[in-house]
Amino acid sequence: MAATSSFVKWTVFLVIFTSAFALSSSKPTKCAGETCKGVEAIPDWDYLLFVVQWPESFCLYYNASRSTNGDQKCIIPSGVRDWTVHGTWPTKIGTEGPTNCNNTWTFDFSKVKDLESQLQKAWPDLLSGSTYDSFWAHEWDKHGTCASSLPALYGEHNYFGSTLKMHSHFNMDSILSAAEIVPSKTSNYTRDAIFNAIKAGAGGMPDLTCYQKNLHDGSGIQQYLAEVRLCIDKTFKPMDCPKPSSKHVTRTAYYEPCSSKVPIMLPPITA
Ligand SMILES: *[C@@H]1O[C@H](CO)[C@@H](O)[C@H](O)[C@H]1NC(C)=O
Numbered sequence: 108m109a110a111t112s113s114f115v116k117w118t119v120f121l122v123i124f125t126s127a128f129a130l131s132s133s134k135p136t137k138c139a140g141e142t143c144k145g146v147e148a149i150p151d152w153d154y155l156l157f158v159v160q161w162p163e164s165f166c167l168y169y170n171a172s173r174s175t176n177g178d179q180k181c182i183i184p185s186g187v188r189d190w191t192v193h194g195t196w197p198t199k200i201g202t203e204g205p206t207n208c209n210n211t212w213t214f215d216f217s218k219v220k221d222l223e224s225q226l227q228k229a230w231p232d233l234l235s236g237s238t239y240d241s242f243w244a245h246e247w248d249k250h251g252t253c254a255s256s257l258p259a260l261y262g263e264h265n266y267f268g269s270t271l272k273m274h275s276h277f278n279m280d281s282i283l284s285a286a287e288i289v290p291s292k293t294s295n296y297t298r299d300a301i302f303n304a305i306k307a308g309a310g311g312m313p314d315l316t317c318y319q320k321n322l323h324d325g326s327g328i329q330q331y332l333a334e335v336r337l338c339i340d341k342t343f344k345p346m347d348c349p350k351p352s353s354k355h356v357t358r359t360a361y362y363e364p365c366s367s368k369v370p371i372m373l374p375p376i377t378a
Pocket residue numbers: 163166167170180181182377378
């Protein structure tokens with residue numbers, strides 16, 4: 108992705124985005140009575156983590172560790188062959204979150220119904236057997252309700268709509284393939300090569316998480332690139348991700364920060 112064209116596209120996006128917001132920014136209707144009394148203020152945060160995931164790595168992880176989890180199966184929908192969205196996460200430097208900021212604001216799919224086909228393709232739930240909108244509802248409850256302190260992300264339609272726009276703007280498939288980092292059964296990549304490709308293509312140093320699989324013969328680990336987390340400031344400009352503080356390592360429930368000591372694989376989507 109050429110830096111200039113990417114800047115132009117982004118500027119155009121911001122202009123459209125800002126004017127769209129201006130049109131729809133009439134005050135939200137107030138709820139009557141106690142039933143939908145919202146919170147007064149959202150906890151402070153500094154930047155957004157825009158997180159995309161590599162579906163095959165997620166399913167490799169899921170199948171290896173949770174294959175007995177009831178009826179849930181990790182299935183990559185046939186229309187999905189690219190990086191998909193995990194979520195947009197407001198983050199305070201040096202910590203995780205805040206999360207779950209407004210429990211009165213329950214997810215209502217009808218508010219994003221017009222985005223449905225885009226969401227299915229760009230932001231699919233890879234676990235079949237879960238409720239149709241449970242992944243989106245989860246991301247909204249946990250992260251979307253905290254994003255609402257930024258007017259451009261206030262409410263479901265803004266939160267999901269602007270995340271979809273970031274996904275097409277920061278097109279991870281093009282960014283990586285421009286640096287010849289492509290899905291492959293046989294090639295592998297260094298962490299630095301992936302960092303540099305994303306810094307060049309997206310404009311900021313990301314955080315990378317990997318699924319680290321122990322090899323059966325005990326000879327070490329195999330690393331699969333699982334997530335790219337871009338750090339985006341409150342004006343939607345990419346920034347270098349803050350260095351993890353000693354308190355906060357980007358370890359997740361599933362993955363580890365990618366290690367520079369082991370090659371990284373980007374496994375082709377098989378299913
Ligand atoms: C994961 O398991 C499902 C069946 O539960 C299978 O259809 C799918 O291909 C597997 N994916 C990977 C990457 O192993």
